[in-house]
Amino acid sequence: METLHGSPGWDQMWENARLATFDPAVRTPYGQLDRHAIIVRGDRILAVAPMDSPAVEGFCGQIHNCEGRWVTPGLIDCHTHLVWGGSRAAEWEMRLSGVPYAEIARRGGGILSTVRSTRAMTEDELFAAAVPRLRALMAEGVTTVEIKSGYGLTLDDELKMLRVARRLAESFPVEVSPTLLAAHAVPPEFTGRADEYVSLIVNEIIPAAAEEKLAEAADVFCEQIAFSREQCDRVLAAARAHGLAVKGHVEQLSSLGGVTLIAKHGGWSADHLEYLNHADIAVMARRGTVAVLLPGAYYFLREQQKPPVEELRTAGVPMAVGSDLNPGTSPFASLRLAMNQACVLFGLTPEEPLAGATREAARALGRADRLGTLAVAKQADFLVWDVEHPAEIVCSLGTNPLRERVVRGQVENAHP
Ligand code: DI6
Ligand code: FE
Numbered sequence: 001m002e003t004l005h006g007s008p009g010w011d012q013m014w015e016n017a018r019l020a021t022f023d024p025a026v027r028t029p030y031g032q033l034d035r036h037a038i039i040v041r042g043d044r045i046l047a048v049a050p051m052d053s054p055a056v057e058g059f060c061g062q063i064h065n066c067e068g069r070w071v072t073p074g075l076i077d078c079h080t081h082l083v084w085g086g087s088r089a090a091e092w093e094m095r096l097s098g099v100p101y102a103e104i105a106r107r108g109g110g111i112l113s114t115v116r117s118t119r120a121m122t123e124d125e126l127f128a129a130a131v132p133r134l135r136a137l138m139a140e141g142v143t144t145v146e147i148k149s150g151y152g153l154t155l156d157d158e159l160k161m162l163r164v165a166r167r168l169a170e171s172f173p174v175e176v177s178p179t180l181l182a183a184h185a186v187p188p189e190f191t192g193r194a195d196e197y198v199s200l201i202v203n204e205i206i207p208a209a210a211e212e213k214l215a216e217a218a219d220v221f222c223e224q225i226a227f228s229r230e231q232c233d234r235v236l237a238a239a240r241a242h243g244l245a246v247k248g249h250v251e252q253l254s255s256l257g258g259v260t261l262i263a264k265h266g267g268w269s270a271d272h273l274e275y276l277n278h279a280d281i282a283v284m285a286r287r288g289t290v291a292v293l294l295p296g297a298y299y300f301l302r303e304q305q306k307p308p309v310e311e312l313r314t315a316g317v318p319m320a321v322g323s324d325l326n327p328g329t330s331p332f333a334s335l336r337l338a339m340n341q342a343c344v345l346f347g348l349t350p351e352e353p354l355a356g357a358t359r360e361a362a363r364a365l366g367r368a369d370r371l372g373t374l375a376v377a378k379q380a381d382f383l384v385w386d387v388e389h390p391a392e393i394v395c396s397l398g399t400n401p402l403r404e405r406v407v408r409g410q411v412e413n414a415h416p
Contacts, residue, residue, distance in 0.1 A: 011046065012040045013040070013062070013064065014037060014384070015063055015066065016068055017037060017038065017066035017068075018035075019036045019374050020354070020374075021073075022073055022354070022355050022372065022373045023373045024359075036051065037056045038374060038382065039059065039061075043380055044379060045375065045376055045377065046376070066384055069386060069403065072358065072374075073371070073378075074383055074407065075142045076144040076367075076372065077145045077322055078269065078292055078364040079269075079294060079324050080145055080146055080147055080323055080324065081151070081324070082147055083129075083147060083164045084118055084129070084130075085114065085120065085126060085129060085151070086118070087117075088109075088114065088327045091109050091110070094109075095301075101329065108188070110185075111185040111328065112188060114328065115151050118151035118161065119153075123163055126161065126164045130164060133325060136334065137323070137335060139415045141402050142174065143407050144174065144176075144362075144365065144371060145177070146176075146179055146322070147176055147177070147178055148179040148181040148219055149178075150181030150182065150185075151184070152182075154187065155200070155205050158180065159205075159208060159214060163214065173405075173407045173410065175371075177365045177366075178215050179215055179216070179218065180205065180215035180244070182205045182235075183198070183218075183227050183231070183235045184219075185221065185226055194228075202235060202238040206218060206235070206238045207242055209244075210242035216244065217245040217247055217268065218245075218246050218247075219247050219248060219271075220235050220236060222248055222250045222261065223249065223254065224254055224256070229258060232258060236262075237265070245268050246266070247271060247364075248261065248267065248271065249271050249272055250272060251272060251273050252274055252275070254275055255276070255277055257280075258270070259276060259280040259289070260283055262289060263283045263286075263289050267289055268290065268365065269291070269292045269320065270289050270290070270292070272293075272297065273293065274307050276291075276312075281311050281312060281315045281317060285315040285317050290318045290319070290360055292322050293307055293319055293321050293322075293348075295321070295338060296329070296330035296338050296341060297324050297329040300329050306345070307346060309346050309348060310347070318360045318363055320357070320363070321335075321338055321339055321352075321357050323337075323338045335357055336393060337397060338357075340397060350391035350394045350395065351390075351391075354393065354394060380406060381407050383402060383404070384402075385402060385403060386403050400415070402414050
């Protein structure tokens with residue numbers, strides 16, 4: 001099939017680029033390489049080469065001239081809850097007037113109010129509600145996105161959410177990493193019987209999600225207002241037994257030891273981490289667990305306790321940054337805003353959240369071998385930006401400097 005962008009089978013080259021490769025083998029800030037080209041065959045990067053190299057000078061194929069622009073890997077949002085029904089803006093209004101998040105949750109609001117709305121919607125309705133959120137993420141450069149369930153909390157409603165995630169992946173040029181978060185809240189019909197709900201997750205929901213290949217990982221909310229360490233342990237053990245990867249919302253509002261649980265099960269990532277303690281940092285460093293920072297929730301909840309970024313850095317724990325896009329604690333569809341917040345609120349350098357939304361986010365989704373850097377053999381997912389410096393991607397909000405979005409070697413509409 002002929003396309004506007006040339007015949008398939010032709011190699012393509014993006015030339016005259018300034019690359020922010022985030023490749024650890026390139027020992028400059030941002031993995032910067034000036035006057036370089038990326039040569040792509042099919043959906044893979046065949047070469048990353050200087051403009052005066054024989055590979056570039058002798059190139060025969062379709063040429064895209066970047067005219068000196070910056071090119072980064074595609075952005076990866078490694079933590080979102082982007083499928084949901086309803087709105088929690090009125091609850092936000094209450095929170096602003098002083099009612100705490102945990103108190104709203106105890107009154108049946110919070111996550112459970114979204115559960116009511118989500119259960120009441122069909123798969124088609126949930127899909128339609130999710131599309132603008134996904135489009136917003138993609139428009140600012142997201143090429144891979146993690147999407148959690150967790151607002152269904154019955155077998156059918158959790159699978160319904162995961163089917164919406166699958167449909168989004170089939171409908172848009174974006175890769176989706178679907179995560180089962182049945183252990184997000186105790187559903188109202190199980191009030192006072194959390195262990196029985198955990199049994200339902202372990203015996204029915206996890207096996208069904210794994211069987212239908214609707215999820216590749218399982219997540220838990222290990223928190224006083226959600227599930228205990230022991231309950232999370234049961235969920236994660238069952239997930240592993242069914243071949244799912246694991247991760248967790250841990251140490252967000254209190255320190256329950258969720259991180260050691262994630263490490264014990266060989267988890268991809270431990271997320272939030274405001275109340276992470278010193279011993280846990282050593283465990284993460286040893287196990288290579290990615291610390292996923294979610295400054296959006298910290299900002300919207302007006303938390304005071306920050307994750308121990310300096311200690312994570314010193315210990316060499318990889319840090320990723322996600323949007324945590326959800327209707328309650330992080331209601332914005334912008335990974336660039338989350339990266340900005342990571343700098344302003346948590347003290348990251350601009351390079352850190354950019355690495356955290358590319359290389360480290362790929363690691364947090366078990367995709368480090370294929371995504372996250374501009375390097376030979378990686379998937380050709382990258383972005384061409386109208387910026388003078390990569391920090392501008394993180395710094396200058398409100399305008400969108402994304403010029404071109406390349407996914408699996410195909411030029412996609414930058415503003416879908
Ligand atoms: N932690 C969060 O920040 C979100 N879920 C979680 O476990 C909040 C989700 C919500 O409030 O709807
Ligand atoms: Fe979350």
